[in-house]
Amino acid sequence: HDAEVTSNAHKARGYEVQIAETCHEDNTVELITQVAVTDACASDEHATIPMLEALAQRGHRPEEMVADAAFGSGDNAVEAERKGTELISPVKGPKVEVEDVAPEERPVTAADFLVDANLEDPAVCPAGHFATEQTQTAAAANQVVLTFAPETCEGCALFDACPAQLNRDGDGYVLPVDLVAANIERRRRAIASGTFKERYRIRAGIEATSSELKRRH
Numbered sequence: 001h002d003a004e005v006t007s008n009a010h011k012a013r014g015y016e017v018q019i020a021e022t023c024h025e026d027n028t029v030e031l032i033t034q035v036a037v038t039d040a041c042a043s044d045e046h047a048t049i050p051m052l053e054a055l056a057q058r059g060h061r062p063e064e065m066v067a068d069a070a071f072g073s074g075d076n077a078v079e080a081e082r083k084g085t086e087l088i089s090p091v092k093g094p095k096v097e098v099e100d101v102a103p104e105e106r107p108v109t110a111a112d113f114l115v116d117a118n119l120e121d122p123a124v125c126p127a128g129h130f131a132t133e134q135t136q137t138a139a140a141a142n143q144v145v146l147t148f149a150p151e152t153c154e155g156c157a158l159f160d161a162c163p164a165q166l167n168r169d170g171d172g173y174v175l176p177v178d179l180v181a182a183n184i185e186r187r188r189r190a191i192a193s194g195t196f197k198e199r200y201r202i203r204a205g206i207e208a209t210s211s212e213l214k215r216r217h
Helices: 044-057 074-082 150-154 179-193 195-216
Strands: 006-008 012-021 032-039 064-066 086-088 133-136 143-148 173-178
Touching: 012 044, 012 195, 032 044, 044 064, 044 074, 064 195, 074 086, 074 179, 086 195, 143 150, 173 179, 179 195
Parallel strands: 064 086
Antiparallel strands: 006 012, 012 032, 133 143, 143 173
16 A cells, blocks of 8 residues: 555556656767656656756766757746756647748747856847846846847847847847746747757667566566
């Protein structure tokens, strides 16, 4: 009798095991680097950041983590970036068609601006101009307001397509950026362009590890 066992509609009663392993094409073998047992009823989405934190504590923080859509929410991707890891994952939810074209050929969006999630480096617009100021919204950690110099924006080739707006004092062009929404849009563009598929294919390797654990142990 185990009073702590929970149920999962798809996987019956019991526990789940979360596994991380190396995945580099140059490796002779791949090694399991972290294992965590979680409740069957818990969402995989909640396992991503604890897994990264456990790896980092043992000196194994990955530069990239490749995971399926259940682990790759926008919030997880931004938090992983803050910890120095790029989360490579499909986007959860219904498929949305996003045209993968250069900013010069479409309206510029907040996703075209490169913003350091830790705000340690200045944000860069798609034309390569640096923000003069970037401020994290007090009420929301993933909301950042960027400010650019008027003389920079008004002489920019992308000025007419840019969503940044002149502020009330007229001393800067301002753009609010939702880091989560921007991350999801960039991933959808990568999927539309086909570049995501090539980067993501290596994830299939862990299915063999999972299969062996279930069949042999």
